[in-house]
Amino acid sequence: MRRHHATASIARHIVLSAGGLLMTLPFIYMVSTSFKDQAYVLSYPPQLIPEPATIANYVRVWLTQDFGRYFVNSLVVAALSTAGSVLVSAMMAYAFARFRFAGRTLLFRVLLLGLMVPAMMLIIPQFVLAKSLNLLDNLQGLIVFYIAGSLALNTFLLRAFFEGIPIELEEAMEVDGANPWQRFTRLMLPLSTPALATTTIFTFLGCWDEFAWAATSINTPTNRTLPVAIRLFQGQNATQWGLVFAASTIAIIPVIAVFFAFQRYFVQGLTTGALKG
Numbered sequence: 001m002r003r004h005h006a007t008a009s010i011a012r013h014i015v016l017s018a019g020g021l022l023m024t025l026p027f028i029y030m031v032s033t034s035f036k037d038q039a040y041v042l043s044y045p046p047q048l049i050p051e052p053a054t055i056a057n058y059v060r061v062w063l064t065q066d067f068g069r070y071f072v073n074s075l076v077v078a079a080l081s082t083a084g085s086v087l088v089s090a091m092m093a094y095a096f097a098r099f100r101f102a103g104r105t106l107l108f109r110v111l112l113l114g115l116m117v118p119a120m121m122l123i124i125p126q127f128v129l130a131k132s133l134n135l136l137d138n139l140q141g142l143i144v145f146y147i148a149g150s151l152a153l154n155t156f157l158l159r160a161f162f163e164g165i166p167i168e169l170e171e172a173m174e175v176d177g178a179n180p181w182q183r184f185t186r187l188m189l190p191l192s193t194p195a196l197a198t199t200t201i202f203t204f205l206g207c208w209d210e211f212a213w214a215a216t217s218i219n220t221p222t223n224r225t226l227p228v229a230i231r232l233f234q235g236q237n238a239t240q241w242g243l244v245f246a247a248s249t250i251a252i253i254p255v256i257a258v259f260f261a262f263q264r265y266f267v268q269g270l271t272t273g274a275l276k277g
Helices: 002-034 056-063 067-098 104-115 119-132 139-163 167-175 180-191 193-209 212-217 226-236 241-275
Strands: none
Touching: 002 241, 056 067, 056 241, 067 104, 067 139, 067 180, 067 193, 067 226, 067 241, 104 139, 119 139, 119 212, 139 193, 139 212, 167 180, 180 193, 193 241, 212 226, 226 241
């Protein structure tokens, strides 16, 4: 029996390791190619360890075509959108989890309909609305619509987490004279760190990588975000894959940084939101 379990464990680890390697291989190849000179990009057999290695691609990417401005634009938009979305969705989730009011269940179900509508179907209505609100071709318009587009999922996850917090804790604070805002900020938010970390990662990733709405609403070159800039960069340097992969590698650095900053809370918050509801 022990031998059977040991064999099964070894086989499981082999399969998982092979799957993990297969999933990370494109990423490894991208990073490797970003350090290669153009003459060695398409060499056969491909080299995962570039020889000779060079950082010239990164220098050219950062110093040409206003790439630094696009990076800052994306960072500002993603950071503000994430902060706004997590705050608003946390307040909405708290209201749905703790307050009793007419139409509460119906409103929550209507909110969840936002999870069932493909984002591409909303491009034209969003464009018309943004035009009427003077939110086209500026970063403020991206922030507003990114916040609105992420509220449904974030509210769903946070509501499930808030409902799992014992209500007796709030009742004790209420006896001491705490109002709803104080209970929300001093009790619910500190106890909900795993769920908040999960929604932060999801929201930042979605805002940072979003392409369709940014490409539709932004025309001024100085207002472009990184995904749009990389697409144009590929068009202008179609055969210079070292430059393209260097730009892509730079683009994923903030996402990795955010994930590592919140990773210890990620699994706990994600499983809690999935199991409660």
